[in-house]
Amino acid sequence: MKLYDSVRAPNPRRVRIFLKEKGIEIPTVTVDLGAFEHRDAAFSKVNPLQRTPALELDDGTVITESVAICRYFEEIRPEPALFGRTAIEKARVEMWNRRAELELFVPIAHVFRHGHPGMAKHEVPQVAEWAEANRPKMMAGLALLDEQLGGSQFLAGDAYSIADITALCAIDFMKPTKTRVPDEMVHLLRWHHEVSARPSALP
Amino acid sequence: MKLYDSVRAPNPRRVRIFLKEKGIEIPTVTVDLGAFEHRDAAFSKVNPLQRTPALELDDGTVITESVAICRYFEEIRPEPALFGRTAIEKARVEMWNRRAELELFVPIAHVFRHGHPGMAKHEVPQVAEWAEANRPKMMAGLALLDEQLGGSQFLAGDAYSIADITALCAIDFMKPTKTRVPDEMVHLLRWHHEVSARPSALP
Numbered sequence: 001m002k003l004y005d006s007v008r009a010p011n012p013r014r015v016r017i018f019l020k021e022k023g024i025e026i027p028t029v030t031v032d033l034g035a036f037e038h039r040d041a042a043f044s045k046v047n048p049l050q051r052t053p054a055l056e057l058d059d060g061t062v063i064t065e066s067v068a069i070c071r072y073f074e075e076i077r078p079e080p081a082l083f084g085r086t087a088i089e090k091a092r093v094e095m096w097n098r099r100a101e102l103e104l105f106v107p108i109a110h111v112f113r114h115g116h117p118g119m120a121k122h123e124v125p126q127v128a129e130w131a132e133a134n135r136p137k138m139m140a141g142l143a144l145l146d147e148q149l150g151g152s153q154f155l156a157g158d159a160y161s162i163a164d165i166t167a168l169c170a171i172d173f174m175k176p177t178k179t180r181v182p183d184e185m186v187h188l189l190r191w192h193h194e195v196s197a198r199p200s201a202l203p
Numbered sequence: 204m205k206l207y208d209s210v211r212a213p214n215p216r217r218v219r220i221f222l223k224e225k226g227i228e229i230p231t232v233t234v235d236l237g238a239f240e241h242r243d244a245a246f247s248k249v250n251p252l253q254r255t256p257a258l259e260l261d262d263g264t265v266i267t268e269s270v271a272i273c274r275y276f277e278e279i280r281p282e283p284a285l286f287g288r289t290a291i292e293k294a295r296v297e298m299w300n301r302r303a304e305l306e307l308f309v310p311i312a313h314v315f316r317h318g319h320p321g322m323a324k325h326e327v328p329q330v331a332e333w334a335e336a337n338r339p340k341m342m343a344g345l346a347l348l349d350e351q352l353g354g355s356q357f358l359a360g361d362a363y364s365i366a367d368i369t370a371l372c373a374i375d376f377m378k379p380t381k382t383r384v385p386d387e388m389v390h391l392l393r394w395h396h397e398v399s400a401r402p403s404a405l406p
Binding site: 065130 | 252260264266267268270271272274275278279289290291293294295297298301302305306328330332333336347
């Protein structure tokens with residue numbers, strides 16, 4: 001088994017944190033996105049979509065998409081459960097993982113990819129107006145999470161889950177957009193402090 | 204248990220097809236998106252994000268996000284399995300469901316929401332340039348699925364899954380973008396013909 005990983009990018013980080021929470025160590029190959037190694041012939045054979053992370057199993061099967069990779073590990077090593085245990089918990093984790101993605105991660109990614117000069121060769125065409133349109137969506141996503149965390153220790157309830165991992169990686173990815181979580185979002189800041197202090201979140 | 208549903212919109216349709224495949228019937232409440240009923244006070248209490256579908260359980264818990272709702276039903280009624288059975292199958296279904304969403308459903312939705320005059324009050328601001336930027340992404344998504352279906356009966360392998368439901372609802376949602384699956388994508392057209400003929404896909 002082999003994980004194709006990249007530093008700094010938020011999606012590979014989701015899988016790294018997930019694996020640390022599970023206590024799983026596997027061989028990794030670092031793909032340098034800055035040097036466009038994800039577009040070279042060797043990696044394109046592994047993942048024709050030219051994105052990291054990608055998990056290559058011993059039989060040659062390649063699984064891409066961060067959440068699909070995480071789900072594979074949840075199945076082969078169920079503890080600690082990071083996708084929920086009961087039907088309602090599993091649905092709640094799925095719901096909050098998707099909200100963290102769709103309402104926060106995606107707007108942040110679009111602000112960055114369509115607004116940052118350093119991304120001009122990665123995102124073609126860059127649409128500056130679309131970057132700007134995503135700033136209020138990003139703030140609304142933060143507010144949604146802040147409200148939820150006012151009544152809940154973690155995003156999907158009492159237990160840390162993949163939804164927290166997605167939200168953490170999204171928020172830390174706001175840095176290049178030059179935005180911070182507003183001081184008045186005290187619940188989100190409390191939670192961010194807590195999940196950032198877990199050993200899994202450290203570099 | 205109660206499902207808040209809407210006609211014509213692709214996400215509620217994903218849940219309807221899923222339930223039919225499972226043989227599950229539950230009471231539904233139709234929310235008229237054209238009349239902006241999803242933004243009225245009553246529905247906003249059910250789902251503050253003002254979107255359908257939403258599933259209200261008997262204890263008052265509300266689950267939103269189509270895939271989260273489907274996952275809940277997969278847990279309480281496992282057969283027929285629509286999220287895969289083994290670890291690898293589950294990872295493959297997750298991967299292809301996400302690819303169908305991210306590479307196809309999302310670009311189609313953006314072409315429609317940002318390009319169609321009828322959506323001007325729903326999508327604020329509409330960014331015409333972003334609609335256009337999504338047309339090639341949409342075509343690339345179709346090509347990705349066509350290639351996969353050249354070697355596989357269904358998207359994630361030999362068994363029909365939620366990935367097929369997502370892709371079917373995405374493709375049928377191309378109609379308002381005035382685009383069709385190109386004739387040369389024979390594998391995708393073969394698959395579309397087959398999944399459209401299942402009783403679950405009928406209105």
